[in-house]
Amino acid sequence: MDFSLFLPNMLSIWSKYWQLFLFTGLKNTLILTIISVALGTVLGTLIAMMKMSKLKAIRFIASVYIEVIRGTPILLQLYVFYFVLPNIFTFLKLSQFMWVSVSLCINSSAYVSEVIRSGIQAVDKGQTEAARSLGFSEGQTMLKIVLPQAVRNILPALGNEFIMMLKETSLASTFFLGDIMTSYLVVKGVSYLTLEPLTIVAIIYLCVTYPLSKLVEKFGKKMANPNSYRNRKLKAGGKI
Amino acid sequence: MEMIKTVDLHKSFGELKVLKGVNETIEKGEVVSVIGPSGGGKSTFLRCLNLLEKPEEGKIYFEGTEITGNLTKEEKHMIREGKLPKPAKVDIDIHRQKMGMVFQHFNVFPHLTVAKNITLAPMMLKGKSEAEATQMAKDLLNRVGLLDKYDEMPSNLSGGQKQRLAIIRALAMEPDVMLFDEPTSALDPEMVGEVLDVIKGLVSSGMTSVIVTHEMRFAREVSDRVLFMAEGNILEKGAPDQLFDHPTHPRLQDFLAKVL
Ligand SMILES: Nc1ncnc2c1ncn2[C@@H]1O[C@H](COP(=O)(O)OP(=O)(O)O)[C@@H](O)[C@H]1O
Ligand SMILES: [Mg+2]
Numbered sequence: 001m002d003f004s005l006f007l008p009n010m011l012s013i014w015s016k017y018w019q020l021f022l023f024t025g026l027k028n029t030l031i032l033t034i035i036s037v038a039l040g041t042v043l044g045t046l047i048a049m050m051k052m053s054k055l056k057a058i059r060f061i062a063s064v065y066i067e068v069i070r071g072t073p074i075l076l077q078l079y080v081f082y083f084v085l086p087n088i089f090t091f092l093k094l095s096q097f098m099w100v101s102v103s104l105c106i107n108s109s110a111y112v113s114e115v116i117r118s119g120i121q122a123v124d125k126g127q128t129e130a131a132r133s134l135g136f137s138e139g140q141t142m143l144k145i146v147l148p149q150a151v152r153n154i155l156p157a158l159g160n161e162f163i164m165m166l167k168e169t170s171l172a173s174t175f176f177l178g179d180i181m182t183s184y185l186v187v188k189g190v191s192y193l194t195l196e197p198l199t200i201v202a203i204i205y206l207c208v209t210y211p212l213s214k215l216v217e218k219f220g221k222k223m224a225n226p227n228s229y230r231n232r233k234l235k236a237g238g239k240i
Numbered sequence: 241m242e243m244i245k246t247v248d249l250h251k252s253f254g255e256l257k258v259l260k261g262v263n264e265t266i267e268k269g270e271v272v273s274v275i276g277p278s279g280g281g282k283s284t285f286l287r288c289l290n291l292l293e294k295p296e297e298g299k300i301y302f303e304g305t306e307i308t309g310n311l312t313k314e315e316k317h318m319i320r321e322g323k324l325p326k327p328a329k330v331d332i333d334i335h336r337q338k339m340g341m342v343f344q345h346f347n348v349f350p351h352l353t354v355a356k357n358i359t360l361a362p363m364m365l366k367g368k369s370e371a372e373a374t375q376m377a378k379d380l381l382n383r384v385g386l387l388d389k390y391d392e393m394p395s396n397l398s399g400g401q402k403q404r405l406a407i408i409r410a411l412a413m414e415p416d417v418m419l420f421d422e423p424t425s426a427l428d429p430e431m432v433g434e435v436l437d438v439i440k441g442l443v444s445s446g447m448t449s450v451i452v453t454h455e456m457r458f459a460r461e462v463s464d465r466v467l468f469m470a471e472g473n474i475l476e477k478g479a480p481d482q483l484f485d486h487p488t489h490p491r492l493q494d495f496l497a498k499v500l
Contacts, residue, residue: 133290
């Protein structure tokens with residue numbers, strides 16, 4: 001293999017197809033990711049609540065849901081949602097893109113539900129007891145005492161879930177759905193080059209994931225020390 | 241007047257029987273200390289009083305109202321025969337508002353300011369206005385020497401300060417009785433005094449209190465009565481002087497020999 005042409009080829013591909021990579025590929029990847037994680041979080045919260053339910057039957061349903069989704073490959077789930085379900089739920093009239101989004105959202109919800117549940121359970125039991133002993137109801141205790149503290153555990157993990165999902169969406173290229181990996185397939189098809197477009201795609205992924213993971217890291221530290229912002233302000237004589 | 245009365249209280253954790261039929265009455269205005277070896281069921285007894293633990297058997301009367309909803313065999317029988325109406329469900333949250341509890345590990349709310357720790361419950365549960373609650377928080381903080389911490393986060397407080405905050409957080413609900421579960425056991429020795437002083441001030445103002453403690457000198461000084469609890473029951477009870485100077489139960493004699 002001749003590497004002397006690697007850089008020039010890459011540059012020429014970039015200058016020809018950068019709009020495809022960014023405005024089609026990256027855009028679709030981000031849309032898929034945001035939809036999956038956002039809806040996955042809503043659904044995941046529900047599943048987490050079910051998993052912590054007092055009723056055994058409801059806990060059982062949530063457990064089965066979580067185990068099935070976490071125990072099977074995401075590609076298999078995508079096949080089911082892409083090839084099988086549209087033929088069963090014909091009345092739904094979802095686009096292929098939406099079917100894949102739904103699949104990723106459901107996948108995300110199983111992981112997010114465990115993130116939320118462990119975030120809630122990581123809050124010291126003494127907090128609940130103190131709140132209940134003051135006379136707060138179960139719901140008030142969850143809302144005012146436990147959840148605000150659990151958010152500090154949950155948000156960084158949710159950020160990581162976003163990064164994971166951003167990479168998982170590459171599987172959508174299996175169905176040629178216009179994400180970044182699909183752009184790669186397109187460019188490979190017209191240019192007969194592999195390494196060069198792959199490198200470009202890798203760099204684009206890294207340009208998004210690296211800053212994001214740094215952000216999550218920084219955010220996580222700040223969350224672990226909830227007082228830093230407040231206290232700096234107080235020490236500076238500010239009023240909050 | 242009876243503040244709290246327990247009748248034949250039983251509590252188990254799985255196979256482990258922790259309370260084995262505790263009968264006790266705490267009068268209004270009384271200060272009662274509970275002493276005894278670790279694992280004897282003191283915390284469980286205290287936590288049953290406000291139903292943080294639910295006793296499987298026995299009754300608890302708080303200010304005359306039975307709060308466990310437990311029924312004796314005869315009562316169950318009579319209800320089945322229609323001779324007794326089904327008891328109304330008690331709202332434990334309402335009763336808990338009147339029972340302040342102080343924990344060994346403080347359990348102050350770390351995500352709220354010192355002021356909010358105090359005002360949250362009175363505002364949400366008793367409908368106090370912000371102005372009322374704030375004034376109350378200031379008065380209480382002043383009373384325990386923490387007024388300058390008003391806007392701080394609890395993480396900036398020492399252990400002793402956190403426990404003083406936890407005490408006045410409970411007081412802000414204007415409870416009828418205070419339950420203390422080893423309030424100084426998690427503190428560095430130099431901070432024990434400041435917390436005991438706050439409790440002393442409180443009980444001398446007439447607050448009905450049940451205090452689980454390992455501070456024998458303190459128990460002797462502030463209590464009207466002392467209960468010795470071991471092996472899931474109250475083995476001896478009486479005035480502090482009598483109990484400490486003339487213990488009769490061998491388990492108590494043994495315990496005092498070890499701790500004094
Ligand atoms: N939540 C619980 N689950 C299981 N066992 C418990 C629980 N709480 C207390 N116990 C057990 O009950 C016994 C009495 O505990 P406790 O009431 O805390 O005693 P004390 O406060 O006198 O030290 C101990 O053996 C303890 O291990
Ligand atoms: Mg204890």
